[in-house]
Amino acid sequence: MKDITLLMPAKINLSIDVLNKRPDGYHSVEMIMQAIDLYDIVSVEKQKSGITLKCSHNDVPEDQRNIAWKAAEHFFIEASRKPWPYTDKGVSINIEKKIPVLAGLGGGSTDAAGVLIALNRLFNNCLDERQIFEIAKGLGADVAFFLKGGTQKSEGIGYELTSLPDFDGINLVLVKPDISVSTKWVYQNFDLNQPGERPDTDTLVNAIIQRDIPKLALGMRNVLESATIKRHPEISIIMEKMMEYGALGSRMSGSGPTVFGIYPDEKTAKIALSKLLKEYTQVFHNKTISRG
16 A cells, blocks of 8 residues: 545544643643544655655645654654664655644644554554554644544543543534634633633533533533633634524633534534624534544
8 A cells, every 4th residue: 555545533622621730831631522523634645755745724834843744753763663674764745624723623633643543554553552642642632632533531631531432423513713822822821720610521521421412512611711712802702602593502622713512403503504604704514423
């Protein structure tokens, strides 16, 4: 096999709680992450040497600054520690972006995970699951999540993942307003002493186990909203509109700025979609998906 193409999903955060700041500068978190059917198309092809990357989005770097490039680089470093029986030692990567950029949906991280998955398949699973996961951890917690997908509880600094029952087929509407948010800035400006209302993670996990969609939707919380909304109050306005248009619950995903709403059925979601498209350019109707 010379090349492989994968559909790599986006994610939303059904909840985010930030517990404390660690001595190493990282924050301890407790999150519930959910994959959705909004996909980037990641194509990976063997080449003799080196790494090349092309992306359909003008704002995405096509060099070492791209996390997908870094994924390939770290893959070959790890693989070089054992005998290499292959003629090809490089890769050409092409990314067709469908997931909005800098949106809190994990677009860059899912591309990196796709590169790791594709490279390992192309080179006959030369690295084991633990090695691939360790590379992903070094790139970021979201990359590790996308190796597993579905519905995951995330703890520690994001790498401690616990698979939850599939919560697929739930109707969502997403709005990506025309603003960009830096995750680094959000964490720097997040006040642990005034986090807003924290999620009850155990209650949310039970709602997922029972597939109690209204209970889950009403219980969703994201403490990072307390920082992001101060700078971008439009996020709060979008959440209010989601609820006005029939959402069971609405929250910001990640550090923002994308807002999503959970809807009781496809009809209600599509009505909300049509209304929101009159006010925003990037509006999507999606569903949650299971692992694999």
